[in-house]
Amino acid sequence: MDFFPKVVASVASLDDAREAVRLGADMIEVRVDLASEDPPVLVEKIFRLGKPIIVTIRPAWEGGSFRGDDAERLELFRKLIPLADYVDVELRAGNVDEIVSLTEGSDAMAIVSYHDFERTPSNGEMLDIISRCLEKGDIAKLAVMPGSLGDALRLFEVTLASKRPVCTMAMGDIGAHSRIVAPLYGSVFSYGYVREPVAPGQMRVDRIIEGLRLLGLR
Numbered sequence: 001m002d003f004f005p006k007v008v009a010s011v012a013s014l015d016d017a018r019e020a021v022r023l024g025a026d027m028i029e030v031r032v033d034l035a036s037e038d039p040p041v042l043v044e045k046i047f048r049l050g051k052p053i054i055v056t057i058r059p060a061w062e063g064g065s066f067r068g069d070d071a072e073r074l075e076l077f078r079k080l081i082p083l084a085d086y087v088d089v090e091l092r093a094g095n096v097d098e099i100v101s102l103t104e105g106s107d108a109m110a111i112v113s114y115h116d117f118e119r120t121p122s123n124g125e126m127l128d129i130i131s132r133c134l135e136k137g138d139i140a141k142l143a144v145m146p147g148s149l150g151d152a153l154r155l156f157e158v159t160l161a162s163k164r165p166v167c168t169m170a171m172g173d174i175g176a177h178s179r180i181v182a183p184l185y186g187s188v189f190s191y192g193y194v195r196e197p198v199a200p201g202q203m204r205v206d207r208i209i210e211g212l213r214l215l216g217l218r
């Protein structure tokens with residue numbers, strides 16, 4: 001295996017971030033849209049834990065809880081980027097290019113993401129989505145909802161066929177195994193939870209680590 005996938009803990013509090021470190025997460029995704037604490041204060045506290053940080057401000061129209069407008073979200077990203085190793089922005093965001101451009105001249109990389117909570121697109125559509133994400137940012141992320149194991153299998157095919165770096169996951173109960181299996185096909189990150197899943201089918205991060213070890217990926 002020419003790379004080792006990173007296990008990302010999705011958190012919205014300092015307590016969960018501390019637990020993520022204890023459970024062995026490699027990186028911490030701060031879901032700013034789910035946090036109750038002031039974002040710059042929270043991200044600064046989590047930054048001090050010493051793990052790479054992904055800043056995500058997921059809008060309601062793509063499954064998150066942020067209800068501000070594009071300008072407000074852009075400003076929040078601008079404030080948080082100095083502490084971020086990665087920012088996650090949706091391919092379909094109206095100002096995706098503006099948000100990605102905030103990373104230029106910073107240490108942060110841009111994850112350009114696409115979530116389909118209803119279905120698993122065709123292989124051609126998924127490859128096209130990944131390609132468009134990589135045109136805009138540094139890492140492509142694709143999360144889909146499988147209706148069958150065959151859909152999950154197609155996601156693995158697409159992951160294997162994709163240019164790097166790509167992060168993929170099949171959500172829901174049918175797709176839960178993808179948290180451990182997708183990295184085998186080249187997914188560079190696997191997202192898990194600490195206390196409660198933030199997306200359908202997420203596993204707790206220590207379980208992902210255990211599974212990756214069984215596959216010789218840790």
Ligand SMILES: O=C1C[C@@](O)(C(=O)O)C[C@@H](O)[C@@H]1O
Nearest residue numbers: 010056143169191198199202
């Ligand atoms: O995009 C993703 C993936 C995710 O939706 C998941 O299915 O684990 C969890 C989100 O927090 C993250 O930003």
